[in-house]
Amino acid sequence: MSFSSLGLSEPLLRAISGCGYTTPTPVQTAAIPAVLRGADVWASAQTGSGKTAAFVLPIIERLAVAGPRGRGRFVRALILVPTRELASQIAGEIHDYGVHLSQDAGLKTLVVVGGVSINPQMMALGGGADIVVATPGRLLDLIDHNAVSLSSVATLVLDEADRLFALGFSDEVARIIALLPAHRQTLLFSATFPAAVRTLAENLLRNPVRIAIASTPEGKPDILQRAIEVDVVQRTQLLRNLIVLHEWTRVLVFVATKYATAHVAEKLRRLGIEAAAFHGELSQGARTQALADFKASRVRVLVATDVASRGIDIEQLPVVVNYDLPRSPADYTHRIGRTGRAGESGVAVSFISAETDAHFRLIEKRNRIQIEREQIAGFEPLETIVPAPAPTGGIKGKRKSKKDKLREAAGLAPTATVKPFTPAPAFESGELFPFSRRPPQPRRS
Numbered sequence: 001m002s003f004s005s006l007g008l009s010e011p012l013l014r015a016i017s018g019c020g021y022t023t024p025t026p027v028q029t030a031a032i033p034a035v036l037r038g039a040d041v042w043a044s045a046q047t048g049s050g051k052t053a054a055f056v057l058p059i060i061e062r063l064a065v066a067g068p069r070g071r072g073r074f075v076r077a078l079i080l081v082p083t084r085e086l087a088s089q090i091a092g093e094i095h096d097y098g099v100h101l102s103q104d105a106g107l108k109t110l111v112v113v114g115g116v117s118i119n120p121q122m123m124a125l126g127g128g129a130d131i132v133v134a135t136p137g138r139l140l141d142l143i144d145h146n147a148v149s150l151s152s153v154a155t156l157v158l159d160e161a162d163r164l165f166a167l168g169f170s171d172e173v174a175r176i177i178a179l180l181p182a183h184r185q186t187l188l189f190s191a192t193f194p195a196a197v198r199t200l201a202e203n204l205l206r207n208p209v210r211i212a213i214a215s216t217p218e219g220k221p222d223i224l225q226r227a228i229e230v231d232v233v234q235r236t237q238l239l240r241n242l243i244v245l246h247e248w249t250r251v252l253v254f255v256a257t258k259y260a261t262a263h264v265a266e267k268l269r270r271l272g273i274e275a276a277a278f279h280g281e282l283s284q285g286a287r288t289q290a291l292a293d294f295k296a297s298r299v300r301v302l303v304a305t306d307v308a309s310r311g312i313d314i315e316q317l318p319v320v321v322n323y324d325l326p327r328s329p330a331d332y333t334h335r336i337g338r339t340g341r342a343g344e345s346g347v348a349v350s351f352i353s354a355e356t357d358a359h360f361r362l363i364e365k366r367n368r369i370q371i372e373r374e375q376i377a378g379f380e381p382l383e384t385i386v387p388a389p390a391p392t393g394g395i396k397g398k399r400k401s402k403k404d405k406l407r408e409a410a411g412l413a414p415t416a417t418v419k420p421f422t423p424a425p426a427f428e429s430g431e432l433f434p435f436s437r438r439p440p441q442p443r444r445s
């Protein structure tokens with residue numbers, strides 16, 4: 001299969017070849033002809049599968065063929081995304097693929113995201129735009145300021161659609177969709193589709209072409225998944241040792257809170273590893289700088305919250321580490337999808353403690369994976385898992401820790417036990433849920 005057989009015109013084919021792509025990926029082969037003929041598309045494709053080009057290329061082609069846009073504050077194609085970085089990334093790809101379009105067909109593309117001043121965006125939207133790549137909140141602000149009209153949108157893309165429909169975003173997305181013409185093309189792209197999203201998607205799409213690439217073996221990225229048992233207090237030191245031992249050049253480390261991003265980055269720096277923090281409440285300038293430093297190898301480790309888990313494309317990222325486990329099985333998929341992109345291989349390491357073991361088992365069950373537990377010499381965990389108590393006669397199935405055995409032998413009372421980590425009920429249905437506070441850790445003696 002070649003790009004030229006998919007129905008794209010010469011300026012786009014030249015740009016594709018300039019990007020170094022020789023053959024379309026499976027999602028591109030399936031989606032490009034469907035989008036070109038105006039069909040709705042529902043694509044469940046792994047990140048790294050080339051899904052951005054799968055919708056961007058045919059959108060550019062259709063807009064270029066249709067000729068210049070009319071006057072007024074109208075938008076012809078709207079791409080909604082959950083994060084600012086993803087918006088910039090997509091706009092970058094639109095620019096790269098459109099470089100050889102003739103002057104007349106030159107497409108005006110605008111990025112509309114929060115965290116930066118709204119005025120330049122209002123000004124830029126003055127004459128309308130061919131393509132707007134937006135995060136929902138800022139787009140609504142601009143609509144409320146009458147800076148833009150969505151009444152002429154011919155194509156809507158929801159990228160990372162499950163996140164767009166999840167907590168916090170769904171109302172905003174619904175408000176935006178209500179402002180679009182009923183007669184339009186809608187394209188939904190995401191790596192995962194939880195049940196609630198499937199229902200919404202079914203209501204939004206008209207006879208969609210269904211594309212499911214992730215389930216075919218050749219569409220799966222090459223990611224080695226590892227699960228290492230380690231006590232909570234030993235994780236930073238273990239991380240440092242793994243980085244040095246394996247000579248990992250670039251590592252994306254996920255933690256649960258924005259506080260932890262700064263804390264873990266600081267601890268790594270003290271251990272001699274260049275590290276930066278990345279989370280949603282940094283200023284946009286600081287976010288852009290941290291990502292640029294990481295991509296340019298000025299820092300070796302980026303310690304991030306889940307804001308970095310969606311759609312961000314970092315070339316040659318060999319390793320992702322779940323320092324704290326993700327909240328949901330879908331988040332696990334998104335996080336590890338940052339590595340093993342575009343045909344490269346990658347490693348995804350998850351740190352498992354006594355407290356989070358049960359939670360990781362649920363992630364494995366939901367994602368239909370089973371990862372062998374490892375222990376690393378010198379970092380063997382001392383804390384052990386305590387399953388639910390039996391009705392009578394002590395604690396059924398309790399495995400005593402080395403420390404407790406020693407204390408028992410010395411005639412002392414056992415140390416505090418570690419409570420099993422119990423995910424909130426919503427987790428059972430596969431939905432996102434707020435991370436409950438972790439129980440206090442027993443102190444090491």
Ligand code: AMP
Binds near residue numbers: 022046047053341342
């Ligand atoms: P995405 O899944 O859209 O985030 O794309 C992941 C990476 O694959 C990006 O760096 C793209 O530039 C790259 N890519 C997209 N299409 C192709 C292709 N046909 N051949 C090689 N690389 C590609």
